[in-house]
Amino acid sequence: xxxxxxxxxxxxxxxxxxxxxxxxxxxxxxxxxxxxxxxxxxxxxxxxxxxxxxxxxxxxxxxxxxxxxxxxxxxxxxxxxxxxxxxxxxxxxxxxxxxxxxxxxxxxxxxxxxxxxxxxxxxxxxxxxxxxxxxxxxxxxxxxxxxxxxxxxxxxxxxxxxxxxxxxxxxxxxxxxxx
Amino acid sequence: xxxxxxxxxxxxxxxxxxxxxxxxxxxxxxxxxxxxxxxxxxxxxxxxxxxxxxxxxxxxxxxxxxxxxxxxxxxxxxxxxxxxxxxxxxxxxxxxxxxxxxxxxxxxxxxxxxxxxxxxxxxxxxxxxxxxxxxxxxxxxxxxxxxxxxxxxxxxxxxxxxxxxxxxxxxxxxxxxxxxxxxxxxxxxxxxxxxxxxxxxxxxxxxxxxxxxxxxxxxxxxxxxxxxxxxxxxxxxxxxxxxxxxxxxxxxxxxxxxxxxxxxxxxxxxxxxxxxxxxxxxxxxxxxxxxxxxxxxxxxxxxxxxxxxxxxxxxxxxxxxxxxxxxxxxxxxxxxxxxxxxxxxxxxxxxxxxxxxxx
Numbered sequence: 001x002x003x004x005x006x007x008x009x010x011x012x013x014x015x016x017x018x019x020x021x022x023x024x025x026x027x028x029x030x031x032x033x034x035x036x037x038x039x040x041x042x043x044x045x046x047x048x049x050x051x052x053x054x055x056x057x058x059x060x061x062x063x064x065x066x067x068x069x070x071x072x073x074x075x076x077x078x079x080x081x082x083x084x085x086x087x088x089x090x091x092x093x094x095x096x097x098x099x100x101x102x103x104x105x106x107x108x109x110x111x112x113x114x115x116x117x118x119x120x121x122x123x124x125x126x127x128x129x130x131x132x133x134x135x136x137x138x139x140x141x142x143x144x145x146x147x148x149x150x151x152x153x154x155x156x157x158x159x160x161x162x163x164x165x166x167x168x169x170x171x172x173x174x175x176x177x178x179x
Numbered sequence: 180x181x182x183x184x185x186x187x188x189x190x191x192x193x194x195x196x197x198x199x200x201x202x203x204x205x206x207x208x209x210x211x212x213x214x215x216x217x218x219x220x221x222x223x224x225x226x227x228x229x230x231x232x233x234x235x236x237x238x239x240x241x242x243x244x245x246x247x248x249x250x251x252x253x254x255x256x257x258x259x260x261x262x263x264x265x266x267x268x269x270x271x272x273x274x275x276x277x278x279x280x281x282x283x284x285x286x287x288x289x290x291x292x293x294x295x296x297x298x299x300x301x302x303x304x305x306x307x308x309x310x311x312x313x314x315x316x317x318x319x320x321x322x323x324x325x326x327x328x329x330x331x332x333x334x335x336x337x338x339x340x341x342x343x344x345x346x347x348x349x350x351x352x353x354x355x356x357x358x359x360x361x362x363x364x365x366x367x368x369x370x371x372x373x374x375x376x377x378x379x380x381x382x383x384x385x386x387x388x389x390x391x392x393x394x395x396x397x398x399x400x401x402x403x404x405x406x407x408x409x410x411x412x413x414x415x416x417x418x419x420x421x422x423x424x425x426x427x428x429x430x431x432x433x434x435x436x437x438x439x440x441x442x443x444x445x446x447x448x449x450x451x452x453x454x455x456x457x458x459x460x461x462x463x464x465x466x467x468x469x470x471x472x473x474x475x476x477x478x479x480x481x482x483x484x485x486x487x488x489x490x491x492x493x494x495x496x497x498x499x500x501x502x503x504x505x506x507x508x509x510x511x512x513x514x515x516x517x518x519x520x521x522x523x524x525x526x527x528x529x530x531x532x533x534x535x536x537x538x
Binding site for chain 2: 019080106118131136137142159
């Protein structure tokens, strides 16, 4: 029993101490991949991908949807083990109007674009990509992030409203930036 | 009611006799919590009605009758177990629970028979009554997933009932296991690790237990802290995490008990019925007890009055003179009082066994 208590105390302390979090507003988070450096501003108002700034559009606790001056969108999603994935590209807005269930997956159409998703994959014009992350967001939202060979697709689902970010994707290693 | 509920209610409200499946939030208002996901992990819970308030006696199992429960699973490639391993473990767990229901005669005296017949399909087609999301989550009713999570602290697995028939005999819902290593213990250590010994199987057994109507019961497979035990005791014994564990999940006063005893040298045991004041003297240094089917072996160093369990793994016995064990699913207490070995069931003294003196 003592061991359990000690374990729980360490556990509760350790997550606060060691996991990267966007909810704290004191430290910037720096992420690095072979191609890119991403820095998330401490108060999450923007992040920069190779010095290109993306201003906050929507804060999702563990992810940030942002837009650049040239109207490119980017989603950065924190992953377990101090990693993150960033997807840069176009943003598609959907409403739950033209959607249908096909077996265990769902297909929605918006204009000429069709998006399909299942618990283990996402599919758009770029093809079907395997899901790498499922995330519960605040305010009844969920996120699905799929990625393969530099192509990425993220779906932010708030019930009747969907947002899809489609474009190039990369996985990064992150840490708190030391001032 | 949100539009997605209307959609689901219409789309999924398949006919079950005269009963209709309706979204659960039309029947219950789930509690919600704004607490962040910090603190110890929970074993997984049941979000039905917003808390772990399932009581087997109140007909709160998800499925009744004998129609097979259509079941499927989605698993991500990084989960750590592939489809064939999951199918195998799911079959094993379902088999464990079916055995337990037979052993405890759970359905014998019930008007509404709890359904334990799971039909595990090769592929999810969208109409299944029970879906397992392994490393992923539901694409429909995802807001209910958030609501289910909000009541739990760093959950590693949980069940969520999304629909229930109007006559309460059939449901729809899912079991969700989070992805591997999503939580940090610090120093680069992360959990859960689903490939870890018994990790997935035990949690699956726990969650299926919720679907069969069981609430949390300490020191059984339905222990709320079952996931924590995995991380504290690396080599936790299979027996300890068996359905009844160290306690009874369902008291059974009329179950048949079959057991036999033998020592580690395979010497014969003599069955003796003793009165309370009888005195027995053990001659041997070591003794062990072997259950007839499951080969659970207890080994005692008689001199030190310490018990240790030898069956795949080791576990410390919290009380040196008492060990709880399970024979064919029936829990007994085995007490050592210097010179006595007493087998008990339901607190009543049972037949005592003493080993014949060595020749």
